[in-house]
Amino acid sequence: MSRLIGLVIVLWVVWSASAAAGPSGRVIRIERAGGPSTVAPRLCEIRGETGTCVGDEPRAGQTVVVLDERHVLAEVQIVEVASVVAACPNLWTIKTRGMRGATTDSNGNTGIGVIDPAINPNRAHVLDRSHMPASPGGLHGEEVWRAIDRDGDGTADIMITRYTCDASSKPQSAGATSCIDVWARVGPRLLRTTQLNFAQCNI
Numbered sequence: 185m186s187r188l189i190g191l192v193i194v195l196w197v198v199w200s201a202s203a204a205a206g207p208s209g210r211v212i213r214i215e216r217a218g219g220p221s222t223v224a225p226r227l228c229e230i231r232g233e234t235g236t237c238v239g240d241e242p243r244a245g246q247t248v249v250v251l252d253e254r255h256v257l258a259e260v261q262i263v264e265v266a267s268v269v270a271a272c273p274n275l276w277t278i279k280t281r282g283m284r285g286a287t288t289d290s291n292g293n294t295g296i297g298v299i300d301p302a303i304n305p306n307r308a309h310v311l312d313r314s315h316m317p318a319s320p321g322g323l324h325g326e327e328v329w330r331a332i333d334r335d336g337d338g339t340a341d342i343m344i345t346r347y348t349c350d351a352s353s354k355p356q357s358a359g360a361t362s363c364i365d366v367w368a369r370v371g372p373r374l375l376r377t378t379q380l381n382f383a384q385c386n387i
Contacts, residue, residue: 212269224377225342225368227330228297230260230280230287235297237276238344239366239378241265242299248280249303250287250295251332255313256305257295258285272385275376296330298342300368319345320367320374323355329364341369353381 226239228248235248242248242265250258264279288294296310311317311331316338319326326347331340349363350356361383367374 185329185370223301225298225300225366227342227344227366228278228299229256229294230297232287233278233280233282235278237278237297237299238364238380239274241267241273241358242278244297246285247251248278248299249295249301249305249308250285250297251310252293252295253291253306253310254360255309256285257289258287259283259305260297261351269385274380275385291377296332296352297371298332300334302334302341304335308332308334309336310337311340317343319343321345321347321365323347323377325357326355334369339369340374343367343374349381350382351381353379353384 203276224240226237226242228235228237228242230250232250233319242262244262246262248260248262249256250260260280260282262278263281266277267273268275268277288299298308309332315338316328316331319328320343328346329344329346332342333339334341343366345365345367347355347363348361352361353369354364355363361381363379363381365376365380366378368377
């Protein structure tokens, strides 16, 4: 479970392999009144010169900041983007080139990649599990998978959560498939920016 987004994706693919196909997942735009950016964050797993991202389509030239629970491990630049499957508009494969650092820590653990203009590369880090906040969705059975502090103030600014759901993404304790949500802080609130339902992605 320490492989972060990569294992999130693998687990959901395994759990939903028999789910029926349906409409695609959703990306929910952030509205920042007077804020510096309207770009929703994307979360990625980087494996060497390739990776997988969840959220809006990444663009060639964008920087992925790779974090662990202490600091920034690395920065990589996206050079190529492709959809994982046509039915899923918010799950992407990327090719990258290294800019600085290594995407794994000294123990060989892969960090979590973030594309987010609000990230402070000198202070951002993943919150350790002992400081994991409650799910902003407050759904029964919803688990916080990872939480990211953008600016080093100890507060979760980006979160990814997981829960079982039905084909319409309605949470159900005995749901036929699984969903993940990505949340981002806008002022004092965390807003959901991406919802991914693997039954709807037809994978």
